[in-house]
Amino acid sequence: LLPRAMCTAQRMYCGFGLQMEARVNYNLSKTFLVAGFSPGWSETRSLFLKQPANNYSLPLGALLTSKTQDVSTMPLIGDEKIGVLLLNLGGPETLDDVQPFLFNLFADPDIIRLPRLFNFLQKPLAQLISVLRAPKSKEGYASIGGGSPLRQMTDAQAEELRKSLCAKNVPAKVYVGMRYWHPFTEEAIEQIKSDGITKLVVLPLYPQFSISTSGSSLRLLESIFREDEYLVNMQHTVIPSWYQREGYIKAMADLIEKELGYFDCPDKVMIFFSAHGVPLAYVEDAGDPYKAEMEECVDLIMEELEKRRIINAYTLAYQSRVGPVEWLKPYTDDTIVELGKKGVKRLLAVPISFVSEHIETLEEIDVEYKELALKSGIEKWGRVPALGCEPTFISDLADAVIESLPYVGAMAVSNLEARQV
Numbered sequence: 001l002l003p004r005a006m007c008t009a010q011r012m013y014c015g016f017g018l019q020m021e022a023r024v025n026y027n028l029s030k031t032f033l034v035a036g037f038s039p040g041w042s043e044t045r046s047l048f049l050k051q052p053a054n055n056y057s058l059p060l061g062a063l064l065t066s067k068t069q070d071v072s073t074m075p076l077i078g079d080e081k082i083g084v085l086l087l088n089l090g091g092p093e094t095l096d097d098v099q100p101f102l103f104n105l106f107a108d109p110d111i112i113r114l115p116r117l118f119n120f121l122q123k124p125l126a127q128l129i130s131v132l133r134a135p136k137s138k139e140g141y142a143s144i145g146g147g148s149p150l151r152q153m154t155d156a157q158a159e160e161l162r163k164s165l166c167a168k169n170v171p172a173k174v175y176v177g178m179r180y181w182h183p184f185t186e187e188a189i190e191q192i193k194s195d196g197i198t199k200l201v202v203l204p205l206y207p208q209f210s211i212s213t214s215g216s217s218l219r220l221l222e223s224i225f226r227e228d229e230y231l232v233n234m235q236h237t238v239i240p241s242w243y244q245r246e247g248y249i250k251a252m253a254d255l256i257e258k259e260l261g262y263f264d265c266p267d268k269v270m271i272f273f274s275a276h277g278v279p280l281a282y283v284e285d286a287g288d289p290y291k292a293e294m295e296e297c298v299d300l301i302m303e304e305l306e307k308r309r310i311i312n313a314y315t316l317a318y319q320s321r322v323g324p325v326e327w328l329k330p331y332t333d334d335t336i337v338e339l340g341k342k343g344v345k346r347l348l349a350v351p352i353s354f355v356s357e358h359i360e361t362l363e364e365i366d367v368e369y370k371e372l373a374l375k376s377g378i379e380k381w382g383r384v385p386a387l388g389c390e391p392t393f394i395s396d397l398a399d400a401v402i403e404s405l406p407y408v409g410a411m412a413v414s415n416l417e418a419r420q421v
Contacts, residue, residue: 210278
């Protein structure tokens with residue numbers, strides 16, 4: 001079995017710079033963030049983050065709580081206008097979008113991390129990489145219908161979340177903000193302002209936190225907030241990760257159990273969790289919790305399956321590596337080949353870091369990895385679908401939003417002060 005991740009399954013709610021004083025000594029290996037919050041925040045803890053080459057740190061004041069509130073006891077919100085902002089990666093909707101989408105992706109310093117002296121090369125390098133990679137990427141998107149379905153699916157999730165919140169007596173507007181393609185986060189924020197939202201819950205659609213996914217989106221969002229007086233004063237909170245939530249774990253276990261039933265010998269199937277990879281340096285040098293959260297997430301899912309008397313062998317690997325640097329191991333393609341050599345005949349792929357279908361599930365897993373598996377001697381192949389709008393999952397996201405509302409606060413920094421940070 002996989003080693004159990006050394007981290008606790010706590011709920012975390014954060015806000016951008018909530019009366020937060022950051023004392024940073026770049027000669028030290030860690031950054032100590034001291035957070036003081038306005039009344040209504042019941043507990044504060046310090047965050048320790050290893051400092052990477054470009055001095056990344058979470059731009060968040062944090063509140064940790066180990067208990068989930070009973071949403072049925074939550075008070076109604078009154079006249080407040082509640083908004084929920086779903087953050088996601090984004091994807092090209094047409095083949096013409098592919099190259100500019102790739103440029104936006106690789107121009108992000110949380111994706112390609114350059115030494116500070118070479119920051120001026122970020123955009124030229126992104127342009128070069130995007131032009132070189134566009135032809136192959138276009139082939140991939142062409143094979144799944146000519147574009148990514150991510151926006152359509154995220155819009156559907158937003159609508160189902162809105163309905164679920166309404167059914168739980170919390171009327172709210174739900175917005176979608178993508179990091180690298182339309183609707184961009186900036187577009188979502190403008191709509192939030194136009195609608196006069198007074199309380200905002202920010203919910204990245206990444207179950208596990210990583211610098212390169214949730215972290216990048218939250219850094220962008222913080223920079224937007226700091227430049228806007230309306231946003232500075234708007235009450236808000238952030239749910240950085242939610243991989244340990246009971247509803248999410250049960251929804252994943254439900255899908256796995258269902259797919260196992262399609263095999264001739266379900267108990268002989270190897271459950272193969274495939275997660276999006278990140279460069280190893282993010283974890284070892286920058287303190288990215290992604291690997292630990294991913295391993296704990298897999299443990300929790302397998303514990304839930306064990307309660308259902310499903311005790312299949314399982315493993316975790318990381319896909320989608322790019323470039324010459326070392327990424328988290330084991331790699332998905334290498335692991336598939338190795339499992340074939342060991343005589344594994346039945347494999348069920350589980351895309352563990354994705355809640356929507358997109359090119360990495362529809363093309364990379366369904367086409368490339370399936371073909372590799374069959375060539376490697378694996379005879380029966382299956383794949384668990386992404387959660388999408390699965391009711392248990394959506395209801396649990398709604399509960400997460402409701403539970404976070406008592407921790408909503410305003411950004412205690414003026415526009416002038418923000419510009420001087």
